[in-house]
Structures are given as C-alpha cells and as structure tokens.
C-alpha cells in the first residue's frame with residue numbers, strides 16, 4: 001500500500017496528481033475484502049488496470065485507488081485459458097500465438113490488462129475481445145462474486161455492458177487452432193504498423209475518440225486542422241490526429257481543454273459529435289456503483 005502516491009506513475013499518459021491511497025491486491029479475495037471494508041467505512045474506491053486508457057485529475061484522488069497488476073494468475077486449457085484481470089493483454093497475445101492458437105493477433109500491441117481490455121472491449125484491425133471471451137468472474141457492489149457466461153452480458157464497439165456495474169476478477173478465453181508461424185508473422189506486422197502510425201515515443205493513452213459510424217475520428221480531427229496543435233503540454237500528435245501526447249508535463253486540464261476544443265470544432269465543421277474513448281477518472285466510486293438489477 002502507498003499513501004500520497006503520484007497517479008502519473010499509474011497512467012501511460014503520465015498525468016495526474018497524488019492519490020490518497022494506492023493498493024495492489026494480491027488475490028481476488030484480497031480485492032473483494034478491501035472493497036467490502038471500504039464500503040463499510042464509506043471510503044471512495046476505484047479500480048484500474050494498466051492505466052492505458054485513463055485520464056487522472058490534476059488535483060489527485062481521495063480514498064483508495066486499486067490497481068490489478070498483481071492479479072496475474074493463469075491456467076492453460078485445451079485452446080482455452082483462465083486468466084486473472086491484471087495479466088498483460090499483449091503478453092497473453094504473444095503466449096497464445098506461440099502455441100499456434102488464433103484469436104488474439106489483434107491484441108499484440110494493445111498495452112492494457114485483460115480486465116481493462118474486456119471492460120473497454122479493446123480491439124484493432126476489425127477484431128475485438130468479444131470474439132474470444134467465454135465467461136467472466138465478476139465482483140458486484142454488494143460483494144457478490146458471480147461467474148457470467150458470454151450470453152449473460154453484451155459487447156459492442158469499445159463497450160461492455162458490465163462497465164460501471166461490476167469489476168472483472170478473471171476470465172476464461174477461447175481460441176481457434178491456427179498456424180503458429182502465420183500468427184506470429186501477423187502480430188509482427190501489426191506491431192510494425194503501430195510503430196509507423198502511432199506516436200509510441202511520447203506518453204499517450206491510445207485513441208482519444210471513438211470512431212463515429214462509417215468514419216474515422218483521426219481523419220475528422222486532421223481535416224479540421226488540429227494535427228500538431230497544443231494546449232499547455234498536451235498536443236495533437238503529428239503522427240496520428242486521434243492521439244493526444246504529453247509533450248511537456250501536461251496537466252489533465254490541458255488534455256480536457258484540447259478534447260473539448262476538438263469536439264466543438266468538429267461539431268461545427270462537420271456536424272458530428274465525437275465521443276471520447278478514454279475514461280476520465282474523477283472522484284468517488286468507479287467501477288462498482290450499482291447493484292445488479
């Protein structure tokens with residue numbers, strides 16, 4: 001447990017003030033115990049994975065920030081794997097590919113945790129997590145731990161119906177037989193494309209906006225003239241207009257101001273309302289806020 005911990009160390013954007021308390025649960029039981037105790041004491045709690053899709057506030061966060069990265073249990077089956085929420089998605093993709101199993105080729109360059117990837121329904125190249133999830137084990141607001149089969153919740157583009165209702169503790173994923181060399185080659189090609197097209201050398205949080213139906217947020221932002229523009233230390237990447245990079249100790253407020261300016265401008269010029277993909281983590285309980293209906 002750490003007190004007064006700099007949140008910028010927990011975010012790939014490298015932005016955020018101090019967190020009152022940060023805790024890395026060592027097991028699923030540990031995590032649910034902390035949740036229950038915090039509930040009783042009315043302490044605000046939120047949970048993150050690898051912080052690759054979050055914007056933390058400059059003023060920091062009260063209460064407890066839980067980080068899943070120590071939940072890394074894994075158990076291999078026959079074209080299946082049972083894996084805890086904090087396991088790294090990119091690492092799992094590589095390990096699945098090494099076995100000659102197909103299904104996670106798209107995920108090799110996505111820097112989140114398994115839990116975060118399911119909650120965001122992370123995807124690329126036309127594929128996403130929805131295609132390989134068999135079941136999830138979840139923690140609900142009243143402390144119930146419940147295994148849900150794939151047909152008991154929904155996925156959509158960068159959406160999972162469990163978001164804001166439950167936390168993912170672990171999941172079972174399923175893959176297809178494939179050709180090992182071809183899978184590894186395809187992952188390598190995907191990584192090469194990312195290095196060419198994304199500003200990986202500067203702190204960022206991936207795509208900031210969701211693609212509107214039939215269009216690309218990057219194309220609209222570039223067409224509106226935002227590529228390379230900055231507010232404070234936050235800048236629209238020269239390499240990819242849907243990435244905002246932290247060039248010089250950017251503040252959360254700089255990123256939010258840039259997001260709002262882009263949204264307004266794209267709305268005025270093209271009549272399209274961009275929606276953010278990145279999660280803005282403010283204060284209070286996040287992740288398990290409502291009981292199951």
Ligand SMILES: Cc1cc2nc3c(=O)[nH]c(=O)nc-3n(C[C@H](O)[C@H](O)[C@H](O)COP(=O)(O)OP(=O)(O)OC[C@H]3O[C@@H](n4cnc5c(N)ncnc54)[C@H](O)[C@@H]3O)c2cc1C
Pocket residue numbers: 012047048049050051052053054068085109110111112113114115116117118119120121122123124166167168169198200204205206207279286287
């Ligand atoms: C360079 C770069 C490239 C990227 N490329 C892609 C891409 O191609 N496709 C794509 O989809 N995304 C991409 N992303 C975004 C990001 O990696 C994914 O959204 C990822 O799945 C987020 O996982 P995380 O563990 O980092 O989640 P975090 O950022 O830690 O959290 C994101 C949200 O998920 C919630 N959450 C996290 N873990 C859990 C859990 N166990 N249970 C419940 N809720 C949870 C958090 O509360 C938060 O609301 C990219 C990011 C970067 C920096």
